[in-house]
Amino acid sequence: MAKSESKRETAHPPVSQPQTVFRHRLSTRIWHWVNAVAIFVMLMSGLMIFNAHPRLYWGQYGANLDQPWLVLPRFPGWATLPSNYDLALGRHWHLAFAWVLAFGLLAYLVWSLFNGHLRKDVALSRAEVAPAHLWEDIKKHARFDFHESEARYNPLQKITYSLVLFGLIPLLILTGLTMSPGMNAAFPWLVDVFGGRQSARSIHFICAMGIAAFIIVHLVLVILAGPVNEIRSMITGWFRLSPPPASNSGDSA
Amino acid sequence: MIITRRNILVGGAAGLLSGCDALGKNEDFRKLLALGEKGNFAIQRSLQDRMALAKEFRPQQRSPVFRMNGTRQPRGEAYAKHASEKFANWRLTVDGLVARPQAFSVAQLMAGPKRSQITRHDCVEGWSAIGKWTGIPLKLLLDAAGLKSQARFLVFHCADKMGFGTPYYESIDLIDAFHPQTILAWALNDETLMIGNGAPLRLRVERQLGYKQAKYVERIEAVDDLSKLYGGKGGYWEDGAGYEWYAGI
Structure with a gap:
């Protein structure tokens, strides 16, 4: 296996034989897997907690006699943690892994700011946000053509990761804190920012569903783009490039 | 049972789930998890003024x-x-x-x-x-x-x-x-x-x-x-x- 020792910036190697690029830093890989565990625990224990009162409201208050905007049947056991109804244990899981999620994100963001990961790999360049470029990227996704994004994140990927890193997870943390009566006394502005505890609970649920949708799309794309290579690169850091489409004469795996 | 990728996936997910349930029933693990809420108590009490009002x-x-x-x-x-x-x-x-x-x-x-x-x-x-x-x-x-x-x-x-x-x-x-x-x-x-x-x-x-x-x-x-x-x-x-x-x- 010919490992390229330098961090490649080019999308395509000039030769058609399989080459590897170093794609994910150690900090990114550690955070990815720690976060994968934390996110699954948070989603599933969150559904357990939601099952205790599967109704959502807007505003400061909301209970059985008030008007909900969403009423769902209870989530089945395979989707919740624990799988049987146990609100106390669900809260223990949720409120323990909340620390892993929140401080994991904080450490990752600080480290990624420091080592340039955010600036070099996640931030969108001016050219990338041009509508024509984005449209090209959408068309490539529609054709399941991921060649160009093997060594670098493509624009849609960058937009999605930014939404998760700076939108969904921070919102989940803040709305989670807003639901705490103790935090309301410490930081009264939290409840004002979200327009009430029940609004915060609704936003918390919507963001959690956003994360669930992200995970589904993420896993589907990993499978479409070659699961072994993709998962190996998130473990070892090294990704095997496929030959560029032009020279793809039929000997590719 | 025929071993297929699908079976491995389904079986693996089921194994993980029952593993989490078993962990949740373990007294020592529960104590470990409860540290999360104990941490919340300590943090909230240090962030909150004693007289901070709801x-x-x-x-x-x-x-x-x-x-x-x-x-x-x-x-x-x-x-x-x-x-x-x-x-x-x-x-x-x-x-x-x-x-x-x-x-x-x-x-x-x-x-x-x-x-x-x-x-x-x-x-x-x-x-x-x-x-x-x-x-x-x-x-x-x-x-x-x-x-x-x-x-x-x-x-x-x-x-x-x-x-x-x-x-x-x-x-x-x-x-x-x-x-x-x-x-x-x-x-x-x-x-x-x-x-x-x-x-x-x-x-x-x-x-x-x-x-x-x-x-x-x-x-x-x-x-x-x-x-x-x-x-x-x-x-x-x-x-x-x-x-x-x-x-x-």
Whole structure:
């Protein structure tokens, strides 16, 4: 296996034989897997907690006699943690892994700011946000053509990761804190920012569903783009490039 | 069974799930998980000013109907008799580690100094209701009784018997006991407390969840240690269901 020792910036190697690029830093890989565990625990224990009162409201208050905007049947056991109804244990899981999620994100963001990961790999360049470029990227996704994004994140990927890193997870943390009566006394502005505890609970649920949708799309794309290579690169850091489409004469795996 | 990728995936997911369930049943792992909530207690207490108030609302922000929850009608003849007498013979005793044990009638408490607050009641299940509570600040009762220096917690003994006849009880520490919004409420939304909401006296600890808001309070006991009482965890739901004693989150 010919490992390229330098961090490649080019999308395509000039030769058609399989080459590897170093794609994910150690900090990114550690955070990815720690976060994968934390996110699954948070989603599933969150559904357990939601099952205790599967109704959502807007505003400061909301209970059985008030008007909900969403009423769902209870989530089945395979989707919740624990799988049987146990609100106390669900809260223990949720409120323990909340620390892993929140401080994991904080450490990752600080480290990624420091080592340039955010600036070099996640931030969108001016050219990338041009509508024509984005449209090209959408068309490539529609054709399941991921060649160009093997060594670098493509624009849609960058937009999605930014939404998760700076939108969904921070919102989940803040709305989670807003639901705490103790935090309301410490930081009264939290409840004002979200327009009430029940609004915060609704936003918390919507963001959690956003994360669930992200995970589904993420896993589907990993499978479409070659699961072994993709998962190996998130473990070892090294990704095997496929030959560029032009020279793809039929000997590719 | 034919081994297919699908079977491996499904089997692996099922294995992980039952593994998590097994972990959750392991006593040591539960203690480890509970550190998360213990951490919340420590952090919240250090972020919160001791006297930081729970948010208070305007009258028009109240819930149209304040939901009743938990016990709505305590069982037993003793409570029924009190209810039929409109709680004229109900006594609230304050004892335990105090210099001067006290007994108050409801009328005495209602005639004393009062505080009204429109606050949000947050159930551990996720719902919230906003109502106006009126009652006597707990601090005044404690000052009258004179806490001994060994006292660390206040235990609220309630008249409602839960499953298997276990009485409901709750406990708070002295930081919450002397908090200005901690009151023994005798009115909700300007009307004498109804039985479903805890008549004649209900504790309000506004910076914690609903299960701390003990109803039907008939005795306040000052203690130095919660482990000697009932299940030892400081409250009915803490003992029975495993809820955290500190319910600030």
